[in-house]
Amino acid sequence: MKTMLIATALMALTAGAGLSQTVRMGTEGAYPPYNFINDAGEVDGFERELGDKLCEMTEMTCEWVTTDWDSIIPNLQSGNYDTIIAGMSITDERMQVIDFTQDYFPATESAYMALNDGVDITSAVIAAQTGTIQASHVAEGGATLLEFATPDETVAAVRNGEADAVFADKDYLAPIAAESGGQLVMLDADVQLGGGIGMGLRKSDTELKAKFDDAITAMKADGSLNEMITKWFGADAVTF
Amino acid sequence: MFAYCSDPSQLDGLTWLSCYLTTGKHFDFYWSFVTVLTLLAVTAPAALAFGFAGAMAARAPFLPLRVIGKTYTAMVRGIPDIIFFLFFVIALDQGIEWIMHQVRCPDWSEPIRQGLEFRVCPEAKVPHGSAPQSVHRIYGAGLAVFTFALVFGAFVANVLSGAMAAVPRAQLETGESYGMSQGQVFRRILVPQMWVYALPGLSNLWMILLKATPLLFLLGVQDVVYWARELGGAKTSAFEYPHPDWRLWYFLVLLVFYLAMTKVSEIFLTRLQRRLSHGQATADGEAQRRAAA
Numbered sequence: 001m002k003t004m005l006i007a008t009a010l011m012a013l014t015a016g017a018g019l020s021q022t023v024r025m026g027t028e029g030a031y032p033p034y035n036f037i038n039d040a041g042e043v044d045g046f047e048r049e050l051g052d053k054l055c056e057m058t059e060m061t062c063e064w065v066t067t068d069w070d071s072i073i074p075n076l077q078s079g080n081y082d083t084i085i086a087g088m089s090i091t092d093e094r095m096q097v098i099d100f101t102q103d104y105f106p107a108t109e110s111a112y113m114a115l116n117d118g119v120d121i122t123s124a125v126i127a128a129q130t131g132t133i134q135a136s137h138v139a140e141g142g143a144t145l146l147e148f149a150t151p152d153e154t155v156a157a158v159r160n161g162e163a164d165a166v167f168a169d170k171d172y173l174a175p176i177a178a179e180s181g182g183q184l185v186m187l188d189a190d191v192q193l194g195g196g197i198g199m200g201l202r203k204s205d206t207e208l209k210a211k212f213d214d215a216i217t218a219m220k221a222d223g224s225l226n227e228m229i230t231k232w233f234g235a236d237a238v239t240f
Numbered sequence: 241m242f243a244y245c246s247d248p249s250q251l252d253g254l255t256w257l258s259c260y261l262t263t264g265k266h267f268d269f270y271w272s273f274v275t276v277l278t279l280l281a282v283t284a285p286a287a288l289a290f291g292f293a294g295a296m297a298a299r300a301p302f303l304p305l306r307v308i309g310k311t312y313t314a315m316v317r318g319i320p321d322i323i324f325f326l327f328f329v330i331a332l333d334q335g336i337e338w339i340m341h342q343v344r345c346p347d348w349s350e351p352i353r354q355g356l357e358f359r360v361c362p363e364a365k366v367p368h369g370s371a372p373q374s375v376h377r378i379y380g381a382g383l384a385v386f387t388f389a390l391v392f393g394a395f396v397a398n399v400l401s402g403a404m405a406a407v408p409r410a411q412l413e414t415g416e417s418y419g420m421s422q423g424q425v426f427r428r429i430l431v432p433q434m435w436v437y438a439l440p441g442l443s444n445l446w447m448i449l450l451k452a453t454p455l456l457f458l459l460g461v462q463d464v465v466y467w468a469r470e471l472g473g474a475k476t477s478a479f480e481y482p483h484p485d486w487r488l489w490y491f492l493v494l495l496v497f498y499l500a501m502t503k504v505s506e507i508f509l510t511r512l513q514r515r516l517s518h519g520q521a522t523a524d525g526e527a528q529r530r531a532a533a
Contacts, residue, residue, distance in 0.1 A: 022369055022370035024369060029470075030470070030473075032476060032478040032479070033478050036478060036479070037265065037470060038265070038479065038480070039263040039264060039265050039479055039480045039481055040263065040264035040265065041263075041264040041265040041267070041268045042264070045478075061370070063372070063373055064373075065373065065376070067460065068460075074356075077356050077357045077358060078330065078333070078334060078357075078358045079337075079357075079358060079359065079360070079365065082369070097355075097356055150469070150473070152469075152473035152474060152485075155474065156473075156474070156485050156487075159485065175476045175477070175478065176474070176476055179476050179477060179482065202357055202359070203354070203355070203357065204350075204354055204357060204359055
């Protein structure tokens with residue numbers, strides 16, 4: 001413990017001099033194409049590219065950190081990283097505990113995916129990831145909600161019959177259904193949820209929020225954000 | 241890794257597999273076994289040290305020390321592990337930062353707690369915000385080891401104080417009659433003889449510790465379970481090596497790993513028990529003496 005403290009103290013002394021501000025970017029790394037860990041073991045995806053671009057524009061150094069979705073907000077609050085950039089939709093409920101930048105991705109369509117299209121989503125058992133807007137949506141309706149910690153587990157639950165359908169962002173489910181060889185189908189019951197995806201920040205970090213807001217505004221204005229969205233989500237994706 | 245891996249979509253069969261198993265992500269997985277073994281190698285002696293200190297404190301002649309020792313074992317043994325692993329680590333982390341904050345930023349006027357936020361001055365962040373991710377990982381692992389050592393140390397303390405009490409009184413009296421001080425009796429007679437009584441309890445704890453290492457995952461250490469889950473999950477073509485849900489195979493690997501570890505431990509512990517019993521006034525020691533005679 002003692003050597004650890006000395007080591008970190010030394011680090012702090014040597015690191016601080018003249019470098020640009022370091023921002024620790026917190027993400028989940030399990031939600032392609034938004035964010036995932038690629039085969040080289042690094043964070044990759046739309047949000048990685050966007051985050052790196054934003055950091056370049058604001059002249060800050062970015063350090064990527066992955067964490068469980070469950071604890072992604074508490075870890076931000078206790079200062080383990082400075083931003084959440086993990087496909088997190090802006091909702092009133094979340095706005096009470098953290099702040100968001102303006103949206104960098106328009107309000108998303110959420111969709112159901114099941115083994116066959118005969119599933120009645122008003123009464124079936126629906127799998128969703130804990131703490132997502134999709135989970136709250138299912139909980140408010142008549143269907144039975146089955147929660148899982150990771151997106152991957154929600155899909156696995158449908159495959160092995162534990163749940164009748166999975167409810168998640170359409171952009172996440174569509175490639176899975178397309179590559180399942182007909183095993184999984186998308187149901188024709190899309191729902192628009194949330195107020196777009198934004199970057200989550202601590203309420204006290206107003207300066208950082210302003211910086212990112214400006215950078216996102218600039219990217220929206222010159223069309224580079226739309227380009228990036230089309231690159232990762234296909235030509236049909238909703239853009240600004 | 242291999243030159244022919246540059247375009248995985250063109251590969252199949254064993255070539256595909258050889259490329260798949262040598263991706264950067266898989267090396268992270270292989271390394272995580274080393275991480276787990278390293279953390280075990282650090283945690284076990286640390287827990288033993290905590291336990292030894294706890295057992296010594298619990299039988300100290302000085303009352304406040306005795307109270308501390310007994311409170312430590314009673315409290316930690318009584319509190320569910322999961323609370324330690326979820327709550328204590330956060331409290332410890334924030335505690336360290338709070339102290340650093342008091343030392344480094346005495347002039348800071350804003351409150352540290354703002355609603356649910358915990359905000360110390362940037363200089364007080366441990367590790368520093370600009371430190372590379374590896375430092376953050378090591379720090380996280382350090383907290384994990386400390387927590388494990390604290391929890392298992394309490395159990396070790398109980399085992400050791402039981403073992404100390406089991407050493408025959410006559411042995412200690414013999415030492416005293418030779419004019420040894422209390423300290424000398426403790427070091428020369430009590431401690432060397434107690435291990436044989438402590439070993440069954442300690443070996444149980446070692447096995448439990450070994451099997452509890454997947455809990456590291458709860459503490460944010462990217463251990464074998466994290467990578468098995470991450471690699472085993474179904475992969476779409478967003479990845480270079482798409483595959484269906486292979487978690488079963490990855491968890492089978494973990495099963496084999498843990499079975500091998502427990503088997504090796506058992507063999508080692510049995511040998512140690514035989515060695516420690518040699519020349520002792522116990523049934524085992526007596527049996528060895530007779531067999532030799």
